Amino acid sequence: xxxxxxxxxxxxxxxxxxxxxxxxxxxxxxxxxxxxxxxxxxxxxxxxxxxxxxxxxxxxxxxxxxxxxxxxxxxxxxxxxxxxxxxxxxxxxxxxxxxxxxxxxxxxxxxxxxxxxxxxxxxxxxxxxxxxxxxxxxxxxxxxxxxxxxxxxxxxxxxxxxxxxxxxxxxxxxxxxxxxxxxxxxxxxxxxxxxxxxxxxxxxxxxxxxxxxxxxxxxxxxxxxxxxxxxxxxxxxxxxxxxxxxxxxxxxxxxxxxxxxxxxxxxxxxxxxxxxxxxxxxxxxxxxxxxxxxxxxxxxxxxxxxxxxxxxxxxxxxxxxxxxxxxxxxxxxxxxxxxxxxxxxxxxxxxxxxxxxxxxxxxxxxxxxxxxxxxxxxxxxxxxxxxxxxxxxxxxxxxxxxxxxxxxxxxxxxxxxxxxxxxxxxxxxxxxxxxxxxxxxxxxxxxxxxxxxxxxxxxxxxxxxxxxxxxxxxxxxxxxxxxxxxxxxxxxxxxxxxxxxxxxxxxxxxxxxxxxxxxxxx
Amino acid sequence: xxxxxxxxxxxxxxxxxxxxxxxxxxxxxxxxxxxxxxxxxxxxxxxxxxxxxxxxxxxxxxxxxxxxxxxxxxxxxxxxxxxxxxxxxxxxxxxxxxxxxxxxxxxxxxxxxxxxxxxxxxxxxxxxxxxxxxxxxxxxxxxxxxxxxxxxxxxxxxxxxxxxxxxxxxxxxxxxxxxxxxxxxxxxxxxxxxxxxxxxxxxxxxxxxxxxxxxxxxxxxxxxxxxxxxxxxxxxxxxxxxxxxxxxxxxxxxxxxxxxxxxxxxxxxxxxxxxxxxxxxxxxxxxxxxxxxxxxxxxxxxxxxxxxxxxxxxxxxxxxxxxxxxxxxxxxxxxxxxxxxxxxxxxxxxxxxxxxxxxxxxxxxxxxxxxxxxxxxxxxxxxxxxxxxxxxxxxxxxxxxxxxxxxxxxxxxxxxxxxxxxxxxxxxxxxxxxxxxxxxxxxxxxxxxxxxxxxxxxxxxxx
Numbered sequence: 001x002x003x004x005x006x007x008x009x010x011x012x013x014x015x016x017x018x019x020x021x022x023x024x025x026x027x028x029x030x031x032x033x034x035x036x037x038x039x040x041x042x043x044x045x046x047x048x049x050x051x052x053x054x055x056x057x058x059x060x061x062x063x064x065x066x067x068x069x070x071x072x073x074x075x076x077x078x079x080x081x082x083x084x085x086x087x088x089x090x091x092x093x094x095x096x097x098x099x100x101x102x103x104x105x106x107x108x109x110x111x112x113x114x115x116x117x118x119x120x121x122x123x124x125x126x127x128x129x130x131x132x133x134x135x136x137x138x139x140x141x142x143x144x145x146x147x148x149x150x151x152x153x154x155x156x157x158x159x160x161x162x163x164x165x166x167x168x169x170x171x172x173x174x175x176x177x178x179x180x181x182x183x184x185x186x187x188x189x190x191x192x193x194x195x196x197x198x199x200x201x202x203x204x205x206x207x208x209x210x211x212x213x214x215x216x217x218x219x220x221x222x223x224x225x226x227x228x229x230x231x232x233x234x235x236x237x238x239x240x241x242x243x244x245x246x247x248x249x250x251x252x253x254x255x256x257x258x259x260x261x262x263x264x265x266x267x268x269x270x271x272x273x274x275x276x277x278x279x280x281x282x283x284x285x286x287x288x289x290x291x292x293x294x295x296x297x298x299x300x301x302x303x304x305x306x307x308x309x310x311x312x313x314x315x316x317x318x319x320x321x322x323x324x325x326x327x328x329x330x331x332x333x334x335x336x337x338x339x340x341x342x343x344x345x346x347x348x349x350x351x352x353x354x355x356x357x358x359x360x361x362x363x364x365x366x367x368x369x370x371x372x373x374x375x376x377x378x379x380x381x382x383x384x385x386x387x388x389x390x391x392x393x394x395x396x397x398x399x400x401x402x403x404x405x406x407x408x409x410x411x412x413x414x415x416x417x418x419x420x421x422x423x424x425x426x427x428x429x430x431x432x433x434x435x436x437x438x439x440x441x442x443x444x445x446x447x448x449x450x451x452x453x454x455x456x457x458x459x460x461x462x463x464x465x466x467x468x469x470x471x472x473x474x475x476x477x478x479x480x481x482x483x484x485x486x487x488x489x490x491x492x493x494x495x496x497x498x499x500x501x502x503x504x505x506x507x508x509x510x511x512x513x514x515x516x517x518x519x520x521x522x
Numbered sequence: 523x524x525x526x527x528x529x530x531x532x533x534x535x536x537x538x539x540x541x542x543x544x545x546x547x548x549x550x551x552x553x554x555x556x557x558x559x560x561x562x563x564x565x566x567x568x569x570x571x572x573x574x575x576x577x578x579x580x581x582x583x584x585x586x587x588x589x590x591x592x593x594x595x596x597x598x599x600x601x602x603x604x605x606x607x608x609x610x611x612x613x614x615x616x617x618x619x620x621x622x623x624x625x626x627x628x629x630x631x632x633x634x635x636x637x638x639x640x641x642x643x644x645x646x647x648x649x650x651x652x653x654x655x656x657x658x659x660x661x662x663x664x665x666x667x668x669x670x671x672x673x674x675x676x677x678x679x680x681x682x683x684x685x686x687x688x689x690x691x692x693x694x695x696x697x698x699x700x701x702x703x704x705x706x707x708x709x710x711x712x713x714x715x716x717x718x719x720x721x722x723x724x725x726x727x728x729x730x731x732x733x734x735x736x737x738x739x740x741x742x743x744x745x746x747x748x749x750x751x752x753x754x755x756x757x758x759x760x761x762x763x764x765x766x767x768x769x770x771x772x773x774x775x776x777x778x779x780x781x782x783x784x785x786x787x788x789x790x791x792x793x794x795x796x797x798x799x800x801x802x803x804x805x806x807x808x809x810x811x812x813x814x815x816x817x818x819x820x821x822x823x824x825x826x827x828x829x830x831x832x833x834x835x836x837x838x839x840x841x842x843x844x845x846x847x848x849x850x851x852x853x854x855x856x857x858x859x860x861x862x863x864x865x866x867x868x869x870x871x872x873x874x875x876x877x878x879x880x881x882x883x884x885x886x887x888x889x890x891x892x893x894x895x896x897x898x899x900x901x902x903x904x905x906x907x908x909x910x911x912x913x914x915x916x917x918x919x920x921x922x923x924x925x926x927x928x929x930x931x932x933x934x935x936x937x938x939x940x941x942x943x944x945x946x947x948x949x950x951x952x953x954x955x956x957x958x959x960x961x962x963x964x965x966x967x968x969x970x971x972x973x974x975x976x977x978x979x980x981x982x983x984x985x
Contacts, residue, residue: 176950176951197925197953197955343640347803347804347805347821347822347823348821348822348823349823350640350641350823350824416823419657419823419824420854422657423527423657423658423852423853423854424853424854426527426548426549426550427527427547427548427549427853428548429547429548429853429854429855
């Protein structure tokens with residue numbers, strides 16, 4: 001039996017120790033301040049599958065969005081402790097990555113120890129994370145599953161834990177390679193004596209220290225990182241071609257239908273399964289292209305994670321929040337003139353009408369703080385800053401990046417920030433805190449020529465502004481018929497926390513700001 | 523509403539690389555090209571000239587065959603075939619770019635692009651104009667050869683690079699004006715193919731951007747090959763007659779007239795900034811190139827410029843590198859660092875080849891740096907002697923205190939394939955110690971790189 005080093009942390013962390021293999025825990029991450037639990041959506045790997053660093057492990061759905069957890073370390077996926085549909089707290093164990101030379105017994109001991117660990121939450125102390133605990137003796141009795149925590153195990157006199165401690169080591173002289181490796185080992189460079197030129201810490205210095213501390217060098221333990229079939233399909237009846245093709249396409253015969261003669265899995269079954277797994281069928285096989293039956297005129301499209309989230313959240317919003325709407329038309333001729341002036345005078349600016357609306361909303365939310373809120377069904381939280389979500393359409397659906405503290409930002413800075421957020425939203429490079437939260441939302445379909453529309457509130461927000469297109473209209477002013485550029489605004493509010501008069505006051509304030517854009521400054 | 527997340531104007535090594543990187547990152551991307559994908563580099567520059575120079579190398583080897591015991595008589599050249607090889611190579615590569623655009627789902631729009639507003643391009647494909655909006659527009663329009671005030675490329679007797687790359691007849695007497703990288707490559711090519719070449723340069727030495735010693739060595743090699751080299755010389759006037767060109771050359775001793783069959787003008791380049799609508803948007807330019815910040819941003823929001831059109835060094839690999847940096851910065855990728863111009867290598871494919879990176883000895887000293895110089899002549903390199911290419915050297919310039927490799931200057935056979943060793947050392951901030959402790963394989967030309975480093979420490983073995 002190989003002794004295993006076991007690690008506790010909020011996310012997955014790995015430490016290396018005395019002649020040991022490593023067990024890396026996959027834990028429920030904490031994405032954003034509000035996240036306390038997550039629901040397992042789908043696992044991308046099966047037990048036994050090899051894991052490369054950075055590989056997608058599983059999707060976890062939070063109240064906000066579905067996100068993918070990726071592997072921080074390589075190895076094999078040895079255990080899955082949470083199944084799709086399960087809801088778990090932040091920090092809870094979801095699965096285990098370890099190399100194949102860690103015994104099954106060790107894995108089970110580790111899982112058992114975690115299941116009894118009551119402090120399985122994000123509040124685990126940093127000190128605990130920094131002090132990995134290891135069993136020194138290869139023949140030591142496995143930890144009793146009831147061990148309250150792993151700290152009960154004996155600790156080597158010198159461990160990488162001691163090398164990990166120390167102050168910021170960014171100014172310690174070290175080669176580039178040594179610095180990168182030190183990060184991988186979790187070693188603080190302050191603890192090392194450099195023997196390189198100008199006493200720089202070299203790779204050799206680092207490795208010597210790791211070995212001296214009883215650690216093992218990275219990359220020398222998992223020579224057996226070979227894929228392992230998820231389940232043995234050697235007993236499944238299949239044609240010879242199907243069996244070979246299944247191997248090539250990494251299809252398990254157990255997953256295939258058996259539509260061939262005498263209940264055998266045939267080539268078509270394997271190809272169909274491969275298509276389901278989205279494994280491209282090698283084109284060299286010529287006739288292996290799968291034509292859909294001619295009579296099928298429809299297509300079933302799987303819901304993406306984002307689609308599911310949108311569907312669930314908006315349905316919930318529409319069903320629980322009593323929406324009511326307040327509409328107004330705004331004359332934007334002054335706004336357009338101001339916009340023209342700004343854009344002509346500043347080459348670093350291309351302020352849009354929507355940028356003005358976001359800025360005006362920020363001002364209005366400051367003037368009417370009762371609108372600058374979130375509501376979770378129990379409590380109303382009022383915010384100091386106007387964190388305005390801006391709806392951005394993307395290929396997979398829509399996302400609402402947030403312009404934080406928008407009332408503190410100048411119009412041009414705000415405009416360029418919105419553009420940057422939209423750019424990164426489209427290529428999926430927003431971080432969670434950039435689109436989670438917000439105290440108000442602006443959704444603009446004016447660029448599509450839409451006259452007006454109603455929007456659904458994005459909880460826990462309590463209101464959303466729907467913006468239509470600006471177009472020349474006949475209006476009566478001082479009894480005279482004249483032409484003005486008019487734009488329709490529709491505010492959807494949650495009547496549980498916002499009353500009609502408040503919404504009307506907000507819209508009136510917003511209308512004033514947009515019709516006299518200079519007042520946004522005040 | 524935008525048609526694309528990102529549009530690139532120009533399909534050269536800056537533009538197409540920017541488009542691919544953008545597509546990889548998930549941008550809805552379009553590329554506008556008015557001519558052939560691949561730009562000057564691939565169609566009328568780097569690649570086709572290399573194909574021609576391969577012919578020149580072969581001519582040289584054939585001339586030299588007797589030295590190795592081969593009696594092959596007098597070989598003859600079918601110029602059309604050599605030019606054909608060059609054109610085919612360019613065509614093949616251009617089709618390769620087309621494939622890459624398809625593979626990455628990049629929309630290729632044929633036509634000339636003009637900025638009509640911020641985020642807006644108008645594309646004229648000859649029959650109609652269409653407008654496109656994009657959140658980010660990258661200009662990668664490249665550069666074109668500069669003309670002399672009184673001497674204009676006419677495509678007949680006075681050639682630019684394009685004509686020089688597609689000769690139908692070998693000129694007997696050839697004048698090359700300008701001894702920068704392009705000028706010396708053509709001088710070398712036509713000399714090897716059998717023309718009588720005169721090379722003139724206004725500066726006091728040929729390849730003036732290179733280290734002084736490299737210029738001296740190249741001039742010596744050129745003279746030995748029979749190229750007439752005149753430095754500190756300018757062309758006063760050109761007179762065209764039916765069958766020749768009479769050039770009036772001016773140097774310190776006065777004016778001289780000389781007759782030639784053809785003239786190649788290679789006096790530098792200027793950015794393709796015309797007809798782009800830069801004035802409409804008030805885009806800042808400087809001396810014919812678009813001004814940008816370290817991440818290729820212009821002074822106009824959402825507008826970027828990369829490669830030749832944004833200024834020197836005018837090299838394909840600089841353009842490609844800037845392309846990646848620019849796009850990754852737009853995408854908000856962490857850890858994007860600006861391009862360091864002193865780490866851009868330069869390669870010139872004359873014979874002997876020149877390759878260099880970083881500061882020349884003079885530039886380092888002018889910057890007030892305390893330098894340590896290493897030199898090694900190829901005459902002490904076994905492989906160079908074995909292949910009978912023993913003229914040339916490797917010169918290294920180190921900071922005497924930090925040991926940083928400030929510059930490396932190589933002239934000789936295959937040096938263009940070796941300079942990356944020094945580039946990697948610079949990028950990793952290796953000192954002369956790390957290079958000295960690196961094992962170079964024997965027998966290779968690259969051992970001279972090692973010896974040059976050792977020489978900077980006064981411990982060269984084969985000196």
